[in-house]
Amino acid sequence: MLPALALASFGCVVLLLEFLLGKARAAAARQWILGLSLTGLAVTAWTLWAQQQALDGRRLTAFSGAISVDGFALFFNWIFLVASLVTILISYRYLEIEGEEHAEYYGLILLAQCGMYFLATGTDLVTIFVGLELMALSFYILVGFLRGERRSNEAALKYFLLGVFSSALMAYGFSLLFGVAGSTRLKDIGTAIQAGDLHDPILLMGLAVTTVALLFKISAVPFHMWAPDAYEGAPTPVTAFLSVGSKAASFALLLRFFLEPLGALRDAWQPLLVAVAVLSMTAGNLAAITQTNLKRLIAYSSISHAGYMLLGLVAGNETGLQGIAVYVLVYTFTNLGALLVVAALRSKGAGRGTEEDLNDISGLAQRNPAYAALMVVFLLSLAGLPPTAGFIGKYYIFLSLIQTGHTVLAVIATLYVAVAIFYYFRIVKRMYMGEAAERASLISSSLGVRVALGITTAATIVIGLYPEPFLRFAEISLLR
Amino acid sequence: MNGHLLSILLFLPLAGLIPLLLIPSDQKRSLKLCANAVMLAGFLLSLLLVFQFDAAAAGYQFTENAPWIPSIGASYNVGIDGISLLLVMLTTLIGFLATMSSWSAVEDRLKEYYALFLILQTGMLGVFISLDLFLFYVFWEVVLIPMYFIIGIWGGPRRLYAAIKFFVYTLAGSVLMLLGILTLYFQHAQEYNVYTFDLARLLNTHMAMGAEQFVFWTLFLGFAIKVPMFPFHTWLPDAHVEAPTAGSVVLAGVMLKMGAYGFVRFSLPLAPHAASEPWVVNTIATLSIVAILYGALVCLMQKDWKRLVAYSSVSHMGFVTLGIFALNYNGIAGGMLQQINHGISTGMLFLIVGVVYERRHSREISAYGGLAHVMPNLAVVFAIAMWSSAALPLLNGFIGEFTILAGAFAANKLWAVLASLGVILAAAYLLWLYQRTMLGEVTHEINRKLRDLSLREWAIFLPLIAWAVWIGVYPKPHFDVLDKPVRAIVERVTGGAR
Amino acid sequence: MVTLALILALPLLGALLMFLAGRRLPHAVISAVCCGTALGSFICVLLSADQNVTYAEWLPSLNAAWGLNLDALSRVMALVITGVGFLIHVYSVGYMREDAGYYRYFGYLNFFVFAMLLLVLANNYVLMFAGWEGVGLASYLLIGFWFHRPAAAAAGMKAFVVNRVGDVGLLLAILAIQLNVPAAPWIAALLVVGAIGKSAQFPLHTWLPDAMEGPTPVSALIHAATMVTAGVYLIARSHTIFESAAQVSAVVAWIGAFSAILAASVALAQNDIKRVLAWSTVSQLGYMFLALGTGAYWVAIFHMVTHAFFKALLFLGAGNVIHAVYGEQDLRKMGGMRTALPKTHALMLVGAASAAGAPGLAGFFSKDAILASAWSAPLLFVVGMAAALLTAAYMTRLMYLIFYGTAREERLHMHEPPMVMIAPLAVLAVGAIAAGYVSPRFLLTPVLGAEREAGAPEWIVMALATAVAGAGWWFARGRYLNSWPAFLQRAFYIDEIYDAVFVRGFALGGGRLLSAFDARVLDAGVNGVGWLTRLVSRVSIWWDIWIVDGLVRAASFAVKMSSYPVRFVQSGYVQFYALVMLAGLITFVGYLFAR
Amino acid sequence: MITSTHYLVLGGLLALIGTLGVLTRRNVVVILMSIELILNAANLNLVAFARELNQIQGQVFAVFVIAIAVAEASVGLGILIALFRNKETVDAGEIDLLKW
């Protein structure tokens, strides 16, 4: 609970700083805000660490079952922390360029992370629902944060409308689950389902509707359609945060849901997830092939990544779950890295949206070899090629599929790696073999960007070359 | 130092990356010197292996084993036997020569160029010395990336297409191969309750036929695309033709060997039952023979010098796979030796195209003619390469192909008959190429001014020629080192009992 | 043991020296070294005792080693190779004096001697094959010695590739032998394939006439005296295999007989001095094969020896003639040269008479022996006789066209060549006269076994042969200026058919050599086959581009194209997105209830 | 007699109508209203179940749902206003800058 408290309090303070500071947008004030946000994260990290030590593999239930802190939750919380840290680090300069330096931005990031905390720890429908809304509402605002930009407006509105629609469905589904179990505690619901009729139509309906809402959050096909638009329209750091933090949190929730209360219904949802996973990989990969907008391309690719992660759940054995955890971890660093390179392309003076096109990175390798090389590392990792981190994630997924006899799925999943490399390497091709674009943007990096880049690159390479401690961590975290 | 000789050899190129990256990009000479020095050091170091290798000992030598990712059972497990020894030597030599051949051929983005070559070198060495399937797979994939860039950045006009085709094609094969590896890994774990990628332990796995077939065919796809076997060969002409000379040399000289090496090191021992089923053997032998004849026939129609050499690789590698799937001593030993031979002779042929291309910037056969008048030394070298490739006795190619044919003959006489037709065709297309480029009067005035081989270029060719003659005249040391591992494999595949 | 290795080492060292340093050596040194090595080898052969030595392992898994074997058969061969070889080296000193590639020439020549010696001395088939291919390489290099001449380059390639066809047969036979497959007719048949390739027997004879593009001494050494007899040597060496394969032996005999008469008739119609001799060589080799086929192995070797003398003599004589008329080789432009070249005339007359089978000369005896061996097969005997008649006829025609009658073209300054180009001829002439009296029969019988008893009365055969030779002379004497039917001149169009089928078929629009025959290739039947092979090659490429690669492309295209439908579902309308979500939800529910 | 099924059917009906509104109305404000209808459907379910099972938690949940609905509505309208400032429209069909 402490991390959430830290996040919430720091978040609220930062959120309200805007009013306190008023119009005096001095550089000092901005630094204060930034510093405060980072302090918030530091405190959170400290509390997480403390909890980790205190927990020692046990599971703590608090607030009469509303949340439960365990290794699983903490694992995901570290991921959220990384996501917000990197986002904050790269946002500073980005917002400066966009002229939208508001304290709310940082506050919302912290509060969104607070929401994520409850998604990972929540064991009660109400907690989950409210936590989800906290995260979602923060994101709606963050996506639309560039109020002067129509793309940002539209992205926010689309995301909002669909998001609200899905949470309305989720509320409906939750109400049915409540009706079946007579309790909002996940544990009770699980017990009730196990004891009751597995073919109860109300239960099935609740399962279907809830599943849809969850799949919406992880942007799995066919509930993915908000993602490309929202990713493209959002400010790039928010895209990064959204694609990583929101997805990781939703996966934490998804795992909790499908393993605990809905575990008994495995026979019912497994085929659905198979279909959704295959569709996600297919649609994500295929649509990405012809994209020219980098953020949109990454959006589609992240849809396909959702498919891969779902495969781990389809397999459903320990390897699969560990695989999802590792995959999420790897994906976090990698996707953050890729998007932060895109964010670094943003420079003052150019019209918005023009730095995100494939044409704009043409010849980047000559102008900025380091960024280009790092981008290659991230793309390789996204594609899942050794010796980058991405491979380790894919490894577990493939292995879990083979262990559970899903050979056909494994073959499909592997073949899509080849498709993926095709579009990822369109970016590489442009960077290394394209003529330098005339109006191509120059990288204007800040300390924050460099630090963030350092974190993500180091993680991507280290996890690729020596994943042992990370695997150990994931394993311990999932051991329950 | 000797305890870690392989590791030093493996990571030397990577270590060389550090000084290389520190040299400013505009100091071209220093960059070249640095890269060449590292490669040379690697080659000299690898000579130590030769002197310390004990051909009489069974099993792997220079082994090193350290835990790497214990939670999945992957370890840093390297070592070499005779088969790997030859390939390691080929890699260090060809790598060095290819680097040296780029001295004046490549002038832009030098730093990236040499850096990629160094990474490539580590990757290739890693493939040949890994005794852990996970490690092997990592290196296997690592090799792809620098080659993609080498083709894509410094290649010919259609380099982008060729590079991505090469990449996606071979990647598709290798990810399927990963599935095979994982299946094996899982099967082993089911039997022994231990998750490990250690080759030696995986060899003890007993699989049901279905699983073994799956393992075999997924591995097969990965390797066959790399070799490349008909009908997976179409990435090869594009990649070879578009790659810069050094790229083609390494591609043909070393990278194609990874596929056949995979067959011998992994496919046969790990899935011996599946690999020795008659229909499997027949299918693969048929594909090999088709590749031999088909590659040669296609060669006859080529107008592009480099493309011709590229297709000849398809034909020659067909011999290698035919030998391997003859599943007897001669076939496999010959196949492994032929790998080296192909590396030498095709490497030389590509280097020759490179020498000419560097001076004249054309690969059209019709742009040449009568070069023997202006470049007599090149003509001599070309002739030796040609005869080596056309399997003239007392040169390396003969030893390899003859032994392979002996293996094929013992397995199925018809194979030998059909494959031997490839020998005729090889002579035909190579001699015709020679005639069109080297003989006759000088057909283009511009060619009269071409320089003959420089000292540096001689230095590149001489070691290859020497090796070619060595194998041709006295191949025994090579067969000696191959003897033990090949016998072990044959016994495993045909012995039945595991 | 030392001398045995030295036989091989001397010419090899000579060759290596030429290749590495020859460019900088004066002609005198080159001549001395190369002639010296040949002579040295000759002496070593004489000095060495019969022995079988293995020096080192080569291909252990195939029982192949670096091992030499000197027995009667190989000694005869080696003596011919080094002896005739030495003479031709000496002759070449004069003949090639002016050539820029002098060192290269002698290097090749020495290399040839090395390879040929390796062929005959090897104590296992694999090593023999190395020599076999080595002589092919030397032949290629020497035919294409003047490589700036496209015809020469093309002829070299043709020789090598046609030989390779035979080589593959041999290769497979060797595999069978080395892998200890029990002797069987098919192994013998494969050996025959190899032999007819190297020995230019029908149907693989076409390369030999073209090989005349090389320098004349080369033709004398390689394409008359030594290399082409390798096939004869091979069959003789493998006689045990043939003894158990009677059908194959019969085929060999028939191939020989057919080649003999075919080539002889073609020789009658040729107008190029060297081509006459080349076809004659094919014909004489046919005789040898006839002997081999009838089991008279030593007879074949006997004829090989006499043939080496008289054919080398004739070739070198022809070289002198060509030398005298500055490179002209067309017989129709010669005539009446007897007065200008008396010595050459005299020496060539000996050679021609010996070849024609004039009684008392070497050729007479060996040919008689062959015919006698064929006595038991009347048809073969008749064919052999007919070939003998034709031989006498074309030799007569050749001599008449060169030396007799009146000069058909004005020439100035015709003169005899220097001594160095006469002396070797004289030595060969002695052999062409005397070799018949030193029959190697008793020497070779222990190695090759006695021939079957032919039962031919010696004197009848001799008489018939003499009569036939006389008839040939009488027939040709009056008609030597006749022009002969085109099908003979063109050698029954066999070359054209091969060109169309194999060479042009594979190598569309190939060398200029082929373009000369363009018009004739359009023969409908011929063209049909050529078109077919061309089609195969075309189809291969087409297949590669459109089917194999096409599938890959199609797949990647399909993947790429399928991007669009997936993409365009993303219409941008938020309510459509919601609709899709609802559809997904309904599908879910539907599935769950239908389950 | 009135059973929980009555409530559920009514809830389903409202949800259906709301969904239809979301799918067909072009006016974003009305779409938002339609979503309120769905949330109300959920609340009806919760209340009915609470009564059927005698569990007050259902009602508590409903309170939260209402609170969330309020929050959503305010944020949504804020976003709509921001959009309206730039684009002068509240028509969902015209929000089509981002696609494909």
Place this chain on the structure above:
Amino acid sequence: MLDAIFFYAFALLAVAGAVLTVTRRNAVHSAIWLIVSLLGVAGLFLLAQAEFLFAVQIVLYVGGVMLLFLMVIMLVNLDRAKQERQFSQQWPAALALAAVAGFGLTVVFRKAGAVLPPMASPAEQGNTQWLSEVMFRQYLLPFELASVVLLVAMVGAVLMARKKAGT
């Protein structure tokens, strides 16, 4: 019996209001019909013994939310919007899907539910008391969280609706 009459009356109110909300061309009319519908639902809450919810529904929802809607409708002058097509072109598809969904719902709710027993709190408290007790004991955390959510909503709404500085 009386229950039934009230139930159907409120249900009619809710459904009719909902239908009209969705179908009215004028957004203001829609808003008003939504109020009607919400009131109907509020009535049903009362029937189902959820007095506190009833109050919340009336005050927060009908009062607060509707005010918000109306304000926005007034703010973004919708003259233009009114003249345009009110329904998107995909309405047939939507209707079809809704029909299928409706069919699905009838399947789900086919089984007759039990007659609803009156609520009985463990300590015989009133509804509000009971509810608040549970809420502050069992659901304290979400309650606190909800306040943060509302804060976010408030700040967010203000932020978004505020004019951009300098424009």
